[in-house]
Amino acid sequence: MYVLYLLHLEYIPIVHSYVHLPQSPYNHHTMTKSTHSSLESFIAHARTKGMDHQTIRMLLLSAGWKERDIAAATAEQGLDMPVPIPADAGGARDAFYHLLTFAGLYTVVISFLVLAYAYINRWLPDVALEPYATEEGFRTSIRWSLSAIIVAYPLFIWISRILLAELKTHPEKVSGGVRRWLTYLTLFIAASVLMGDVIALIFSLLNGEMTLRFFLKALVVFVVTGSTFLYYFQSLRIEPAALSVLNKKYGSVATVAVLASFIYGLILAGSPGTERLRKIDAQRVNDIRTIAEATLDLVYGPDRWSKPVSSGPLKALPKSLDEIAAQSERQRVAVIDGEGNPYIYSVVDRTHFSVCTVFSFENREQYAPFWDHPSGKHCFTFDAAVMNLP
Secondary structure, three states: OHHHHHHHHHHHHHHHHHHOOOOOOOOOOOOOHHHHHHHHHHHHHHHHOOOOHHHHHHHHHHOOOOHHHHHHHHHHHHOOOOOOOOOOOOHHHHHHHHHHHHHHHHHHHHHHHHHHHHHHHHHOOOOOOOOOOOHHHHHHHHHHHHHHHHHHHHHHHHHHHHHHHHHHHOHHHHHOHHHHHHHHHHHHHHHHHHHHHHHHHHHHHHOOOOOHHHHHHHHHHHHHHHHHHHHHHHHOOOOHHHHHHHHHHHHHHHHHHHHHHHHHHHHHHOOHHHHHHHHHHHHHHHHHHHHHHHHHHHHHOOOHHHOOOOOOOOOOOOOOHHHHHHHOOOOOOOOEOOOOOEOEEEEOOOOEEEEEEEEOOOEOOOOOHHHOEOOEEEEEEEEOOOOOOO
16 A cells, blocks of 8 residues: 555656646546547556556546546557447436437327328218317317427437437447337337227228228328338348438338328418417407397396296397497407407397408308308397397
8 A cells, every 4th residue: 555655646746747637526527639638648658657557547536537537548548449338328318319209209100190080081071970070170180280290200300310320320229228128119009009900990891881981091090000110120120220221211201291291281270370360250259249148138137047038128229339348247348359340239120139240261160050150241140039149
């Protein structure tokens, strides 16, 4: 120990003259190119002085160098090739990237299938199976899927390229545990979906219920999940150098399919500006419903639901919309729409009144046909003799 101490005192100046670091144990920065070079130079110099590895290591540790930096510099200074990285090196980081990649994959596949199903339902509608389907519900389902693809697909492509570059640099990571587990899990899910898809197809055929609509949906599921299965199955069996070619082949086809589905979805769902106008139309209908409710409150009183049904209104109809807005107690009555255009209220006769506005789009209500309206000017006529609205 005394000899080691003397060596320490003798060579500490040499260490600091080469690494230019203070003797503070807190100087643990990641090595730059220059500091890494100086560390290698010191190791080479110390070896020319006849110092063994343990002595060199102790001197560098006492100067504040990390064990990992010392080992890397020693290997690079004395070897002709870099030290290989084990397959599970950086496990937490690799797990994060692979989990993010497969999460993006599942999101894109599910969203693409939802879009495909929606398009097939639009091309081949079946009223018996969708008696309560609405245009708004159709557009909403498309927007959710489009939003998921906008976020998930670029993320999936980006992280996949990062992982592919790492696999080229460190081929040993191909057999990493996280990658293999998630890949085999994906293969299991894809195989299960394929098996269920074929079973459902055969059952419908044997049961005499095979339709073009069902066949197209089964075909889409088979193609999407089958392609996913083939890609990841091949990725486990080929060399890392061939992964780039496989990735380009499948990636190009997937990108074209996703872009085509995305563009068609935008056409069907409409632009954000179009959707804003549709929402203003929906608000117009709600405003007119509120006007009619407030009018009946003034005719029958706010407690009209507790009164017996009568043959006619108890009071005369209000003369103007301003009168309704001023006297309404239960709810706020709008006199203009979202674009600043006034609602037109008029008394038709003793028991009937109407409210008119201008709509941007035609709309067909599935549950309440009374509220159907075309594009352009339209008037809703109400019977005050009936206490409840349609």
